[in-house]
Amino acid sequence: MMPLISIGPLRMSTAGLVTLAAVALWWCWSERRFIARGVLLPDWVFGVVIVATWLGARLWVLIESATPLDVFVPQLLAVRTLDFSWSGAFVGGLFALYWSAKRMHARLYTWVEIISVPTLVAFSLGAFGSFWSGADVGRLWDGPLSVYMVGAYRHPVQLYDMLLFGLGACWCVWAERQHLLGGWWHFVIALASNLLVVASFRADVALLNGGIVVVQLGALLLLIVAVERVMMLQRQQAR
């Protein structure tokens, strides 16, 4: 089911509404954190990141579904569509951050460290919006926590996403409070852990022969590299 909510002349899906709330939260919170760290950013940076995140999320879906060229641009700009890719959103946002940081002669690592907690909380909120809209893509399962969505009982993967992104945000906050070095790598740990765990329960993942989920292998590699880097920085900090 796709509940629609009327706000004046607008009719929005719950996913759209929650996504807007997540973007607003991300923007306000990130801006405050930039100011707290003594980095004053012009507003265009946030605009560029939000637009690039949107385009990245759509572009990923369109390329993945081999959309013909004659309808590519209208589909890319379709604001009322429901198909978005988390991976595409992340790549698009990261690219925009990199471009903006380079333009302002700033360090990308520092910027990513600053936006890590708001991003994870916004992702968590977005995952809840996706669940609320009933677009579940979990593997079939008839366990006690299964939900009836898209014609069958399934793993509520968006709720898992919400929980793990939330835990990731807590992890990054804890690392900040402990003044641990390598905030960028803590963010990577949070994202990679999420992918490693949640991809197990998704039905829409690419599989290797034998049923191994491709994205889990990449996530594990990323997780190991990030943990190793964090431990190395901790050893340096201890000296």
Next chain:
Amino acid sequence: MNVSIHPRVFVMLIVGLIWIIVTRHDTATQPQFFDGNRIPDIQLMDVADAVVSTKPSQANPVVYTLWTTWCPACAANMPILNQLVPEMEARGIRMIAVNQGETLVQIQTHLTHTPIALEIWQDPQRQLGMALQVNDLPSTIFVDANGNIRLVYRGPITSALFRIMADELVHKTHR
């Protein structure tokens, strides 16, 4: 080159690999979303409130178009589909516009100023779109007479591509 790995990281690697293996998809027995590439059997209502079904009739290929009244791309695509209806009927292909997530009143209000030549079905719970995991509007689903899905086309479709797929459907049906 001396490459050393911390014991804790090594343990994490082993645990991660075990997790990946334990949670791998059982491709042999995992129930599929729908039976291979077959259209799922879903009961809906047409605009006269009669029960209709996506169950293959073994007689005609069917083309389903998922649409809504508020979708600008659907409005732009519908005249192309309207023009194709007589040609496709002559070739034995049914064209059905399956509305997604709207009420009968909304559909009928829309039809008063925008006629649609296709058969129109209601799908207020978006059962068909969700069963096929199709969220883009409009989307066109080509199903042969045996109920096999030949193509799920996301976005406004051109008449040229529609005709190519129609040829494919007729060919598969008569083979």
